[in-house]
Amino acid sequence: MSFRKSNVYLSLVNSYIIDSPQPSSINYWWNLGSLLGLCLVIQIMTGVFMAMHYSSNIELAFNSVEHIMRDVNMGYVIRYMHANTASMFFICMYIHIGKAIYYGSYRSPRTTVWIVGVIIFVATMAAAFLGYCCVYGQMSHWGATVITNLFSAIPFVGKDIVMWLWGGFSVANPTLQRFFALHFLVPFVIAALVLMHMLALHVHGSSNPLGITGNMDRIPMHNYFVFKDLVTVFVFLIVLSLFVFYSPNTLGHPDNYIPGNALVTPASIVPEWYLLPFYAILRSIPDKLLGVITMFGAILVLLTLPYTDRSVIRGNSFKVISKFMFFLFVFNFVLLGKLGMEHIEVPYILMSKISTILYFAYFLVFVPIVSTIENVLFYIGRINK
Structure with a gap:
């Protein structure tokens, strides 16, 4: 029985990574999918390690992030990888969406792939917002206040929804604990959606820049496209390393290095x-x-x-x-x-x-x-x- 199960898993790996027939004309814009998968793996791994030292108590959240940065062995690397990979995730995602729009990858018969991809985009934005709030700097507190207050615009039930999200009458300890729990959970939901995205893609295969059927000329995924993906993976890791080790705060907001304070409103609240x-x-x-x-x-x-x-x-x-x-x-x-x-x-x-x-x-x-x-x-x- 165990032999049969392993054989099934190996056949799936072979079907997706080794023998998967791909159009010979696809170019480097089709590498964004593998880069997004790499970003998701990095985010989940660094997130799990950070969760071991993070405290979702509103009095301790900011200091626990500083504890990770200063006291945990290689903690600053894990934290900066998590923060900067989030930005890289969105850079790759926006380019990936732009590529799909430019080359018409949303067209039938790949409409299901496109719809699942849009759902992944929404879930990723939710995860990013929740994670940004978990730092509980000034911009985290006021960003959470502004965004959750948007639900109060819903007629009749809006204010009740906001109070339910807050767990009280303002952004406080219950809010942060809920946001942290959701932030930990949503990436695994995204991983499941990514599997659905790949399953839907596998039915009809990838599109190509020419906009015609790729069935006339296909070549196996390995070793042609695996090597092509590895080229951009190494370039991505080099760029990410430059940000993490030399300029880790370039893509962040300086106000988020100030502890959250409900009594002091920033001059400009931006996400x-x-x-x-x-x-x-x-x-x-x-x-x-x-x-x-x-x-x-x-x-x-x-x-x-x-x-x-x-x-x-x-x-x-x-x-x-x-x-x-x-x-x-x-x-x-x-x-x-x-x-x-x-x-x-x-x-x-x-x-x-x-x-x-x-x-x-x-x-x-x-x-x-x-x-x-x-x-x-x-x-x-x-x-x-």
């Missing part, structure tokens, strides 16, 4: 950099409830792509107008991130509103219209030939 675009969208809407709906809608609108993209050609490699609109969307998204860290003042208020409209317009207006126009041009070109 971590990877949440700034959605924070800018939230602030661009004057109404609280509509702002919350718009912020969550900015993530869920990704699910519309398989249905709004009407192009007969997969991906943007050979479509000039779609390629231009995509890079305009990328520029607008980066601009939203910049606007998210600015104070709410002229001209940033107007710029945020315009960028928010452009963000949603890309998915709901530009993609269907441009894809329809390019279809017409494609058929005209075929007729002229």
